Amino acid sequence: MDRVYCEPCWLFSDRMCLSHHPSWTVGINDWQGLSAKIKKHESSRAHLAACVVFDTWKNDLTVDAQLHSEYKSQVRFWTDVLMRITDVTLTLASCNLAFRGHREKVGELNSGNFLSVIDLLARYDPVLRELLDKKSNVNYLSPSIQNELIALLSQRVHDEIVSEIKEAEFYSVIMDTTQDLSKVDQLSQVFRYVTVRKDEADNAIAVDINESFLGFQNISYQTAQGLETKITELIQSKGLPLHKCRGQGYDGASTMSGIYSGVQKRILDKEPNAVYVHCAAHNLNLVLNDACQHITEIKEYYDILQRLYVFFSQSIKRWELLENHLKSKPTLKRLCPTRWASRRDALYALRFRYADILQALTKITLRSKKSDERTEAMGLLKAMEAFEFVMMTVIQEKILETINIVSQVLQKKDVDLLQAASLLGNATCTLAQLRDQFDNLKCTAQGLASSWGIRCNFRHKRTCRIKRHFDELTEDQRLTNPEEIFKVNVFYMCIDTVVSQVRTRFHGMDSVTRKFQFLCPTELLRASDEALNESAKTLAAIYNEDLSSEFSSQLLSFRNALGSTDVATALKLFLTIPVTVASAERSFSKLKMIKNYLRSTMSQDRLSGLAMLSIESQRARRMDLTEIVKEFAQKNVRRRGRFGHC
Structure with a gap:
């Protein structure tokens, strides 16, 4: 190697170029004036072109x-x-x-x-x-892409929930229907199941009760047979075995709860262990509805509450007059028969703004130039200035305060039948004891009436008497004391109606609770071995497919701090049974927000997907969006090329 070469020219020089000098590609061995020759070659066009290609190749910048x-x-x-x-x-x-x-x-x-x-x-x-x-036609911002992404996101949430239900040993269905803005009957699908959280050593550390929403389904038929067929199809479409269903939660409509041909009976015929529990929150609301319907004085009382709201809310001037007196909230509330807390809210507003309402009605009575307005204001004022009305306010406040505490707890997702039964039992005892507290309630009412400037006496009413013939010896004996009349005909009847309705309407829940009551920790510690053994055998006979014959012995071992599989299974069974349909009712609130009058033409798939992402938002937020992008990219060939998934 006694020659000098130019590496760029040797590799990439254009041999056809006129300025190309072959000596730099084959080598130069003429050493005289070599320095001048190199300078001349470096400035040549062929060398510069070769250097550009050489640099490109060296930097791996090929085409x-x-x-x-x-x-x-x-x-x-x-x-x-x-x-x-x-x-x-x-x-x-x-x-x-x-x-x-x-x-x-x-x-x-x-x-x-x-x-x-x-x-x-x-x-x-x-x-x-x-x-x-x-400047491209592709930007993925079109409505069809929105629908596709909504479908992918909601389906991922749906599949995750279904996977959890399949891993759980049992599940319950909670279904309810409502009519949306487009007059379409929407079926809300909620599933209740139990999951066990474990630590790194695979030891159970907590038990979670889940009530998960799985979408809306439009219903075109409202018969028990049609609804049962639809519910069964929905369960099967998710790959869930019906024989693992251990509970049904519906409202009290005869189509759903009928004991002979209702939806619950039809499903019960297919799966005998899918016990039906009437929604406890609906039942509690019906207790109050029955009390209002059966006692005239209570019905009239709530009618006045509604009239007060309507009277002030229908006029801007009257509402402003009332607002000037209402220095702070709450304001008057509207009564809604299907809203569980509406009576309590309306009564609470009246109780704390009683004097301000009286002042506003008095001003309207004295200053209004409209005869119908004055007449209505005078009627309402006369009703509110009666001591019976004040007494009714105090009584209803006590009753609703007791019931509202139970109602709030019943609407929680993680409440179980034992908690519900215990709360209802305590509430029933409290209401029954209220029967002996008339004098205390009267003293409270007298103090309020005095502060509001109302006379503290019951009004005399003319009483009808049966005509007595001259040859009859008997007399028509009736109560004449107005206080005693109110006490017997209103107070006692109200308390007795509420207590009896609670006991009657929740008899079905009590029957289910009694089957599992021995699993309560207090019962486990207190009951004798014979009692536990008998209760365990009874439950094992009912759920013979889920519990083995060793359940009773495992239960006794469990009480002695030994492990047992069947006891855990029995506890899961009990916690899976639904208490209320509050989760389905909450989904209807989301439905009204999503499908409002501006979005009334929304498709069913889009509605169900948006509801899923809204109701199960915490779960949706935990999703890995890169997986959604990959799934979106796999939809067609062009996307696979654009997103690198060829």
């Missing part, structure tokens, strides 16, 4: 490499774009916000929340800014 680098850059860009679009979709769905507007173009007025949020983020995010600046 293939550049194309591959550009492809990876585009894949990264579109993946980042879709991650942001998916996150915006999930955020809007979780917040019950509408997506589309009057226009379907970014930057225009009334373009909707989705495009407006994308436009807002693009001001600060270079990825979305680049997307909006691209």
Whole structure:
């Protein structure tokens, strides 16, 4: 090797170029004036061109490499774009916000929340800014892409919940229907099941009761047979075995709860262990409804409460007059027969703003120029100035205060039948004891009436008497003391009606609770071996497919701090049985937010998907969005190329 070469020219020199000198490719061995020859060659056109190609090759900037680098850059860009679009979709769905507007173009007025949020983020995010600046027909911002992402997100949540239900040993169905804004009957699907949390050593550390929403289903038939067929189809479509269903939770409608041909009876015929429990919260509300319907004085009392709200709310001036007196909340509330806490809220507002309402009615009576307005105000004022009305307010406040505590607990997802039965038992005892506290309630009412300037005496009422013939010896003996009349005909009757209704309506729950009551920790410690053994054998006979013949012996071992499988199974069985349909009722609140009058033409799939992401938002927020992007990219060939999943 006694020659000098030029490496760039040797490798990449254009041999056809006129300025090409072959000596630098084959080598130079003429050493005289070599320095000048090198300088001359470095400035030649052929050498400079060869150096450019050499540098490109050395930096791995071949055409293939550049194309591959550009492809990876585009894949990264579109993946980042879709991650942001998916996150915006999930955020809007979780917040019950509408997506589309009057226009379907970014930057225009009334373009909707989705495009407006994308436009807002693009001001600060270079990825979305680049997307909006691209002159391309592809941007993944169309309504069809929104629907596809909503479907993918909701399906992922749905599959996760179904997977948990399958891992649980048992489940219960909680179903309820309501009519949406488009006059479509929507069936809310909620499943109750128990999961066991474990530590790293696979030891159980906690038990969680879950009530998970699995979407809305439109119903075109309301018969018991049609609903039972639909519910069974929905259970089977999720891959859940019906023989693992251990409970049914519905409201008290005869179609659902009928003992001969209702939905619960038809499912019970297919799976005898799927016990039906009438919604405890609905039952508790019906107790109050029955008390109002059977006692005229109570019905009239709540009618006046509703008239007060209507009288003031139908006029801006009257409402402003009342607001001037109401220096702080609460204001008057409307009565709603289906809203469980409406009576308590209305009574609470009346009780704490009684004097202000009296002043407002008095001003209207003296100053109003409208005869019908004055007449209505005078009628309401006369009713509120009666001591019986004040007494009724105190009595109803005591009753509703007791019932409301139970109602609030019953609406929790993790409440079980033992808790519900215990609360109802305590409430029944409290109400029964209230029967002996008339004098205390009267003293409270007298103190309030005095502070409001109301006379503290019961009004005399003319009483009808049976005509006595001259040859009859008997006399028509009736109560004449107005206080005694109120005490017997109103107070006692009200307490007795509520107590008897609670005991009657919750008899079915008590029968189910008694089967599992021996599993309560206090009962386990207190009961004798013989009693536990007998109770365990009875339960094992009922659930012979779930509990073995060794259950009774395991129960006794469990009490002695030894492990047992069947005891844990029995506890899971008990916790799986539903108490209320409050979770289904809560889904209807979301339904009204999602499908409002501006979104009344929404498709069923979109509605169900948005409801899933809204109601199960915590679960949805934990999802890995990269998996959603991958699933979206696999939908067709063009996407697989764009997102690098060929």
